[in-house]
Amino acid sequence: xxxxxxxxxxxxxxxxxxxxxxxxxxxxxxxxxxxxxxxxxxxxxxxxxxxxxxxxxxxxxxxxxxxxxxxxxxxxxxxxxxxxxxxxxxxxxxxxxxxxxxxxxxxxxxxxxxxxxxxxxxxxxxxxxxxxxxxxxxxxxxxxxxxxxxxxxxxxxxxxxxxxxxxxxxxxxxxxxxxxxxxxxxxxxxxxxxxxxxxxxxxxxxxxxxxxxxxxxxxxxxxxxxxxxxxxxxxxxxxxxxxxxxxxxxxxxxxxxxxxxxxxxxxxxxxxxxxxxxxxxxxxxxxxxxxxxxxxxxxxxxxxxxxxxxxxxxxxxxxxxxxxxxxxxxxxxxxxxxxxxxxxxxxxxxxx
Numbered sequence: 562x563x564x565x566x567x568x569x570x571x572x573x574x575x576x577x578x579x580x581x582x583x584x585x586x587x588x589x590x591x592x593x594x595x596x597x598x599x600x601x602x603x604x605x606x607x608x609x610x611x612x613x614x615x616x617x618x619x620x621x622x623x624x625x626x627x628x629x630x631x632x633x634x635x636x637x638x639x640x641x642x643x644x645x646x647x648x649x650x651x652x653x654x655x656x657x658x659x660x661x662x663x664x665x666x667x668x669x670x671x672x673x674x675x676x677x678x679x680x681x682x683x684x685x686x687x688x689x690x691x692x693x694x695x696x697x698x699x700x701x702x703x704x705x706x707x708x709x710x711x712x713x714x715x716x717x718x719x720x721x722x723x724x725x726x727x728x729x730x731x732x733x734x735x736x737x738x739x740x741x742x743x744x745x746x747x748x749x750x751x752x753x754x755x756x757x758x759x760x761x762x763x764x765x766x767x768x769x770x771x772x773x774x775x776x777x778x779x780x781x782x783x784x785x786x787x788x789x790x791x792x793x794x795x796x797x798x799x800x801x802x803x804x805x806x807x808x809x810x811x812x813x814x815x816x817x818x819x820x821x822x823x824x825x826x827x828x829x830x831x832x833x834x835x836x837x838x839x840x841x842x843x844x845x846x847x848x849x850x851x852x853x854x855x856x857x858x859x860x861x862x863x864x865x866x867x868x869x870x871x872x873x874x875x876x877x878x879x880x881x882x883x884x885x886x887x888x889x890x891x892x893x894x895x896x897x898x899x900x901x902x903x904x905x906x907x908x909x910x911x912x913x
Contacts, residue, residue, distance in 0.1 A: 617655035629852030668828030727849035738791035800863035
């Protein structure tokens with residue numbers, strides 16, 4: 562009996578000893594990680610809205626103004642980080658010059674670039690740029706366009722719901738005909754297509770020609786069908802539109818430095834943020850400067866291509882011959898001095 566009690570006591574001691582060891586042993590608390598909130602649908606960053614503008618013009622794809630447009634589109638996309646883009650519609654796809662300006666006024670089109678002769682149908686301030694032989698050099702033209710007078714003309718577009726952004730150029734306008742022309746008398750009886758512009762019409766009529774306004778898109782067929790005998794355009798237009806194929810001579814009359822206003826619908830412009838407006842102005846200024854340099858490179862290429870074709874001869878007039886043309890149209894200056902702004906006209910004449 563005593564033996565049994567001893568065994569039980571020993572057993573209890575062992576159990577208690579083991580329990581004590583267990584109670585004194587080091588325990589490790591489990592590390593509880595904070596719960597991570599997960600969304601079964603990952604939230605996407607809000608998409609950046611891309612504004613796509615439409616730019617329409619009447620000249621051929623690949624002409625200097627069209628290349629200027631492509632430069633503008635490239636710069637605008639770059640400076641806006643891709644949030645503003647431009648679609649370009651060339652060759653009168655969306656309408657002729659006047660129609661395109663009217664579309665700008667209503668916001669149906671965002672950008673266009675008509676010549677000064679078209680702009681002068683909307684604002685009187687642009688009329689001065691249409692005077693034949695207004696500029697005697699490219700440098701003089703650049704100074705006027707990028708200076709106070711040029712900016713005042715762009716600013717005046719606000720009155721017809723258009724924002725003027727800068728100036729393109731098509732270079733010098735020259736004459737094509739089937740006879741050589743060296744003097745004003747050589748224009749006698751020639752039916753010449755001009756833009757629908759009173760000063761251009763009066764200038765050629767003053768030299769004895771019969772000036773006929775005609776849509777740009779109808780000029781080639783008019784020359785082919787002898788509805789007209791001659792026309793006047795910059796070298797790039799003469800080449801790209803194939804006028805040299807149906808005319809015997811290009812006469813370098815250089816009677817007009819062809820100014821082109823790069824403009825935007827005020828309806829569209831006013832919907833943009835101040836930052837977007839500034840980006841557009843910056844891209845336009847750079848594209849205009851690029852285009853005005855490029856056009857003379859393009860003119861030289863076009864002239865050489867015409868020479869190489871063997872289809873049309875080039876008549877290079879002397880300064881004295883051009884002076885005779887300028888003197889022959891003095892009546893046009895007398896007639897329009899007050900219309901174009903006598904003060905600005907005097908400033909430009911003093912630069913010669």
